[in-house]
Amino acid sequence: MIAVENLSVVFNAGTPLERRALRGISLTLDNGEFVCVIGSNGAGKSTLLGAIAGDVPATSGRILVAGQDMTRQPAEARARHVARVFQDPLAGSCGNLSIAENLALAAGRGSRRGFGYALRRERAEMLHARIRELGLGLEDRLDQPMGSLSGGQRQALSLVMATLAPSSVLLLDEHTAALDPRNADFVLDLTRTLAARFGLTVLMVTHSMRQALDLGSRTIMLHEGRILLDVAGEHRSKLTVEDLIDAFRKARGEDLTEDRLLTS
Numbered sequence: 001m002i003a004v005e006n007l008s009v010v011f012n013a014g015t016p017l018e019r020r021a022l023r024g025i026s027l028t029l030d031n032g033e034f035v036c037v038i039g040s041n042g043a044g045k046s047t048l049l050g051a052i053a054g055d056v057p058a059t060s061g062r063i064l065v066a067g068q069d070m071t072r073q074p075a076e077a078r079a080r081h082v083a084r085v086f087q088d089p090l091a092g093s094c095g096n097l098s099i100a101e102n103l104a105l106a107a108g109r110g111s112r113r114g115f116g117y118a119l120r121r122e123r124a125e126m127l128h129a130r131i132r133e134l135g136l137g138l139e140d141r142l143d144q145p146m147g148s149l150s151g152g153q154r155q156a157l158s159l160v161m162a163t164l165a166p167s168s169v170l171l172l173d174e175h176t177a178a179l180d181p182r183n184a185d186f187v188l189d190l191t192r193t194l195a196a197r198f199g200l201t202v203l204m205v206t207h208s209m210r211q212a213l214d215l216g217s218r219t220i221m222l223h224e225g226r227i228l229l230d231v232a233g234e235h236r237s238k239l240t241v242e243d244l245i246d247a248f249r250k251a252r253g254e255d256l257t258e259d260r261l262l263t264s
């Protein structure tokens, strides 16, 4: 379970550039819950994920992961609990290392055991099987550099890597947004499959309202650093994209045609 309690993040506090990105967010994710997060540009979605991962310091409030207060812990200390896939396919892996080496590092994420352990035979066989399952033929290219893969292949591998070692929460920050529609669908299907297979707790940021209603079991809408909407169960199943647009328009009270939330 992860809990965010009254979390606020202020950038450049006390300067003319001060920006209150999160304004007292409280949120609990039960184990195995798959939550989609939508919101306007600058709503605070990436900041929320960054704060949970430890990349963005909390100004006030608390972040509890698996019962432990992680608010002041650096990102490295949270690595065992928090896995993350970014929008940029290049961000989650090392292009100069081979696919096998990237996988080995990911499998040992958050553990004190070294590279040698991670590359041991049975582990290598498990990794091989996980890659074969993707159906992309990458199991025959394990010695090639990660940088030689396409964006879609790399993002699919990033997702597999994020789910190799057990974690308390998987953070997905618009992880299909940089892909073409076919690759985006492939990675989304993979997301669904891996989440169901391993009972993952997922917090997924998306700009697609359709995805936000179709994927997972709960939808949260952020606006100007606050939670505007938090729906699950029957209420969510009856919601339409138009309902979300209405909620969003009411919050903004202005013309939204330029916002990426409405144009994607």
Ligand SMILES: Nc1ncnc2c1ncn2[C@@H]1O[C@H](COP(=O)(O)OP(=O)(O)OP(=O)(O)O)[C@@H](O)[C@H]1O
Binding pocket: 011, 012, 019, 020, 021, 039, 040, 041, 042, 043, 044, 045, 046, 047, 048
């Ligand atoms: N490192 C930073 N320094 C200063 N301000 C920041 C920083 N990161 C984010 N912000 C500001 O905080 C607010 C929230 O940004 P954030 O990136 O979390 O929004 P978002 O909902 O992910 O937006 P988008 O959908 O446009 O990516 C924005 O006003 C942004 O400009």
